[in-house]
Amino acid sequence: MRFTPGPTTVPPAVREAMAAEQPNPDLEPEFAERYDDVCAKLAEIYDTSHDVVVPGGEGILGLEAAIASLVAPGDRVLCVSNGLYGDGFADFVNSSDGEAELVSAPYDEGYDLETIATALEDADDAGDPFTLATLVHCETPTGTLNEMGPVLDLLEEHDVLSVVDAVSSLGGTPVPTDRIDVCLGASQKCFSAPPGLTTAAISDRAWAAMEERDPSSLYTNFLPWRDVSGGFPYTHLDANVAALDAALDRLLEESLDSVFERHEDAAERCRERGAELGLELYPDHERSSPTVTAFHLPGEATRVQRRVADEADIVLATGLGEMEDDILRFGHMGYNAEVEKVDRAMDAVEAVLE
Incomplete structure (x- = not known):
């Protein structure tokens, strides 16, 4: 995925x-x-x-x-x-x-x-x-x-x-x-x-x-x-x-109100699961987008990304530029803005972190 x-x-x-x-x-x-x-x-x-x-x-x-x-x-x-x-x-x-x-x-x-x-x-x-x-x-x-x-x-x-x-x-x-x-x-x-x-x-x-x-x-x-x-x-x-x-x-066909609500629900679920795993949100909750969540994993983002890909066949993104190895990103946008898909991705991250 x-x-x-x-x-x-x-x-x-x-x-x-x-x-x-x-x-x-x-x-x-x-x-x-x-x-x-x-x-x-x-x-x-x-x-x-x-x-x-x-x-x-x-x-x-x-x-x-x-x-x-x-x-x-x-x-x-x-x-x-x-x-x-x-x-x-x-x-x-x-x-x-x-x-x-x-x-x-x-x-x-x-x-x-x-x-x-x-x-x-x-x-x-x-x-x-x-x-x-x-x-x-x-x-x-x-x-x-x-x-x-x-x-x-x-x-x-x-x-x-x-x-x-x-x-x-x-x-x-x-x-x-x-x-x-x-x-x-x-x-x-x-x-x-x-x-x-x-x-x-x-x-x-x-x-x-x-x-x-x-x-x-x-x-x-x-x-x-x-x-x-x-x-x-x-x-x-x-x-x-x-x-x-x-x-x-x-x-x-879905209606924009429903689309926006779906994105908010997916984002909220991603951040709840991240908090349960002790992951630090980047930036804070107030400034985080409904379409993408970034967690701060200094020096660990690339390792987690690769293990999730190898062990669960789920592709996540890291940061860009100087923050490449410090940020792990989840794209709950568009077709992926669904709570079930968020849970699949977060389950894979949880398994790696454990």
């Missing part, structure tokens, strides 16, 4: 949809109709009135394309971070010749609102305001769910565009999409479809900002996806779109 925070296990119905013969995405109108249906279903899951687009490319494409589409050389970007992906936004900004200012908090803490407010005020006072800010809703490497509202309030007050990585939260917990200018998702997390597609909900003012830029790339550029009535920017991933379509049907 794969119990990782993405790519998640793909349900049989989704695999079957992907294996079916597909219409030609360049020539047959049936594919364009399916693409439009997928975007409409995603708008329901995003709970947004914004345009939704689905480029072909794994979720990192969305993060890089958002920056490449919105950042012109010299633009100042506020990168708000308390994790690996928050830090990574600054690299994308620099590669687009923008000027990134990283406002960091410790990985096991929430955003530092006072520092964010000061950075915004200082930029305005200096006459060199930020044009854009980047945020991460769920930091997958640590299982941290960040509260978006207070930071979005500050950005709205200073008229700064927002880009939010919601890749590992979208479809598993509510996301305030209509307050976000570019809200990014991906097929392989809570949707439980195969990796290969980026999803993005884009506001009118973000489109307007993109129109003013001169992007140097076709692939890392959202603008060509705004109107695909005349054809797609490049040959789309027909089987991946079919799989995502089937995956979205599963979520909508």
Whole structure:
């Protein structure tokens, strides 16, 4: 059993949809109709009135394309971070010749609102305001769910565009999409479809900002996806779109309220079992995501991961970067957000720890 925070296990119905013969995405109108249906279903899951687009490319494409589409050389970007992906936004900004200012908090803490407010005020006072800010809703490497509202309030007050990585939260917990200018998702997390597609909900003012830029790339550029009535920017991933379509049907048939409750129940069970085993939650309970749980096992995470895989045929994830051997992660998201599957994974960990 794969119990990782993405790519998640793909349900049989989704695999079957992907294996079916597909219409030609360049020539047959049936594919364009399916693409439009997928975007409409995603708008329901995003709970947004914004345009939704689905480029072909794994979720990192969305993060890089958002920056490449919105950042012109010299633009100042506020990168708000308390994790690996928050830090990574600054690299994308620099590669687009923008000027990134990283406002960091410790990985096991929430955003530092006072520092964010000061950075915004200082930029305005200096006459060199930020044009854009980047945020991460769920930091997958640590299982941290960040509260978006207070930071979005500050950005709205200073008229700064927002880009939010919601890749590992979208479809598993509510996301305030209509307050976000570019809200990014991906097929392989809570949707439980195969990796290969980026999803993005884009506001009118973000489109307007993109129109003013001169992007140097076709692939890392959202603008060509705004109107695909005349054809797609490049040959789309027909089987991946079919799989995502089937995956979205599963979520909508269940109802989002039920989906979110299922994720909360699975997360709570995982943390209860962890506490019984004496495992330390990372970060604390208040900041932990309903979609992924991280436990702090300094110097032991990789050993436990390997033994669980060898002895129980269950795949877990460790941390990333410097925390690779210190964090053990459980991905109760999408198809795996079930208490029974949590118990199977935790039983295997218990056997190893004993």
